Amino acid sequence: EAEVAQSPRYKITEKSQAVAFWCDPISGHATLYWYRQILGQGPELLVQFQDESVVDDSQLPKDRFSAERLKGVDSTLKIQPAELGDSAMYLCASSLVLREGYNEQFFGPGTRLTVL
Amino acid sequence: AQTVTQSQPEMSVQEAETVTLSCTYDTSESDYYLFWYKQPPSRQMILVIRQEAYKQQNATENRFSVNFQKAAKSFSLKISDSQLGDAAMYFCAYNAGNMLTFGGGTRLMVKP
Numbered sequence: 001e002a003e004v005a006q007s008p009r010y011k012i013t014e015k016s017q018a019v020a021f022w023c024d025p026i027s028g029h030a031t032l033y034w035y036r037q038i039l040g041q042g043p044e045l046l047v048q049f050q051d052e053s054v055v056d057d058s059q060l061p062k063d064r065f066s067a068e069r070l071k072g073v074d075s076t077l078k079i080q081p082a083e084l085g086d087s088a089m090y091l092c093a094s095s096l097v098l099r100e101g102y103n104e105q106f107f108g109p110g111t112r113l114t115v116l
Numbered sequence: 117a118q119t120v121t122q123s124q125p126e127m128s129v130q131e132a133e134t135v136t137l138s139c140t141y142d143t144s145e146s147d148y149y150l151f152w153y154k155q156p157p158s159r160q161m162i163l164v165i166r167q168e169a170y171k172q173q174n175a176t177e178n179r180f181s182v183n184f185q186k187a188a189k190s191f192s193l194k195i196s197d198s199q200l201g202d203a204a205m206y207f208c209a210y211n212a213g214n215m216l217t218f219g220g221g222t223r224l225m226v227k228p
Contacts, residue, residue, distance in 0.1 A: 004160075033216075042120075042207050042218030043161075056215065091161070105216060107153075107161040 025094030
């Protein structure tokens with residue numbers, strides 16, 4: 001069964017360092033999402049791509065976060081510089097473009113980031 | 117903005133018993149979708165069940181069913197014949213216009 005792949009699964013870094021996370025969506029899924037999930041809370045959308053274009057990045061802290069999906073397939077989320085408050089699980093999800101208002105999202109295993 | 121509220125941070129159920137997880141949401145939309153996702157410890161989130169707002173009939177998937185009360189903006193999940201493998205975080209989510217909004221989650225513990 002096709003799955004969303006993410007790497008690394010775990011990342012420990014010191015504050016002010018740069019970190020990058022990678023996501024490979026299910027083949028054929030045009031829409032890709034990055035979420036941040038703070039421990040004990042629900043995921044919050046950071047950025048949404050439709051193919052290679054950003055659809056929504058209103059919740060992305062653009063002073064330190066960046067995301068790209070250059071060829072409309074895999075994607076990279078970067079944080080530079082990392083801050084203590086960035087410690088969280090970073091989830092990637094992908095979905096087919098279905099009818100308006102409905103898109104079943106499939107989630108990857110996530111990258112757990114710890115900033116020391 | 118849409119909000120999703122799960123008022124039960126933790127729930128516990130005896131194996132083989134039934135448990136109901138609560139969820140309320142706030143929206144001005146008339147057409148939307150609601151989901152329950154399961155997130156087992158250290159494993160990825162998976163979809164448990166979905167409900168389309170224009171359908172009056174409550175969705176059912178094997179041991180999982182929902183009680184969808186559109187006027188009350190309530191969407192609860194019932195798990196029947198609970199199994200040890202049901203232990204996980206459960207998230208209620210609202211979807212309109214391709215954006216998914218999650219509740220804060222309910223941790224379900226299953227006692228053998």
